[in-house]
Amino acid sequence: MTRLVQLAEVLKTELRFAEGREELHISGVAGAKRAGASDLVFAEDAEALEAALASAALAVIVARKIAPEENPGKTLLVTPQPKLAFAQAARLLRVQDEAAGIHPTAVIAPDVVLGRRVSIGAYAVLEAGVKVGDDSRVDAGAVLGAGVKVGQGCRIYPRVVVYPGVEMGDRVVIHAGAVLGGDGFGYVRDRETGAYTQFPQQGRLVIEDDVEIGANTTVDRGALEETRLEKGVKIDNLVHIGHNVRVGKHVVIAAQTGISGSSEIGNHAIVGGQVGIGDHATVGEQVILGSGSGVLTHKKVKGAGVVFWGRPARPLKQYLKELATLAKLSRG
Structure with missing residues (x-):
């Protein structure tokens, strides 16, 4: 249980207590329909606020623009971004897994360096020279x-x-089945025989702070240089990132996307599901690539805040105009 006063202070929200309720403790977060008497819920619009106030929840994180002036009978945490504050609260209130220490079946090389409170699961393998920082966990x-x-x-x-x-x-969070740092798909063709020889794949993979990588995703190492995922990148399940790719800060990439070698994605871009990006392509900062779109090899897609769609990807307005023209032609 966490004191609501402390939680509000960490979240930097304005706390408005319900009358007579000035010492409250929160145990977790929930949706309005399933909230219990010690849960926290959130509301971004009037309909959600009505449901939150009618729920059993102890307190509501509410958008400042819809916060009631009069006391509604529930404690409120008022903020411009209630969904963000709710997500942050969920992290703070999450029950942490107890560290299990080093499982006896783990295989750990003699020169491995483990920090404090590290947990190593059953049958995990840590080869020579591995270093694991404080409070990290390597599962089975x-x-x-x-x-x-x-x-x-x-x-x-x-x-x-x-x-x-x-x-x-x-x-950094790496979900089950992910493979990091494998060889990139790079080959040189012998023009005389047609045979392929692998181009050297001896670069490295660097994953910066606060990156999360989904289940069964693969990220290749650099060929001669490096592949880099910068701070705050969030990658869904079943994504493939090729060698020498740079993904900028706080980029979000949805499932089943493939990014070919030596491409670059700028800071704060959003990449939808099943997007295909050719090699040596550039996606600019804050670009939004709609689901199923494609960026051709060596192409540059730029325009902060612009939504691109289609194959090849072009601005959404242009894409919709072309679809409308095709529809007219098919009727004609």
């Missing part, structure tokens, strides 16, 4: 190759495979 069956560096407060879920030399910052 995960493999960390030689020289892998894991920062503080990281969570590596079961059956993750991290190839040698990968570097992770702090608070």
Whole structure:
């Protein structure tokens, strides 16, 4: 249980107590329909606020623009961004897994360096030169190759495979089945015989602080240089990122997207599901790529806040205009 006063202070929200309720404790977050007497809910619009006030919840995080002037009989936490504050509250109130220490079946090389309060699960493998920072957790069956560096407060879920030399910052989360630092898909064709020889894949993969990578996602190492996921990147399940790719700060990438080698995605871009990006392509800062769209090899897509759609991707207004023209032609 957490004191509501403390929670409001951390979230930087204005706290308005219900009459006679000035010492309250919150145990968790919930939706309005399932909230219990010690839960916290949120409301961004009038309809959601009505449901929240009618719920059993102890307190409501509410948007400032719709916060009631008079006391509604419930304690309110008032903020311009209630959904964000609710998500932050959920993290703060989450019950943490108890560290299990080092499982006796884990295979750990003699020179591995483990920080304080590190947990290593059953049958995990940590090869020579691995370093794991304080408060990090490596779950069952995960493999960390030689020289892998894991920062503080990281969570590596079961059956993750991290190839040698990968570097992770702090608070990185890698979900089950992800493969990090594998060889990129790079080959040189012999024009005489047609045979293919692999181009050297000896670069590295760097994952900065606060990155989260979804289940069964793969991120290749650089060929001769590096692949880099910058601070705050969030990647969904079943995404593939090729060698030498740079993904900028706080980029979001949805499921089943493929990014070919040596491409670049600018800071704060949003990439929808099933997007295909060719090699050496550039997606500018704050660009929004709609689901199923495609960026051709060597193309540059730029325009902060502009939504692009279609194959090849073009501004949404242009795409819709073209669809309307095709519809007219088909009727004619």
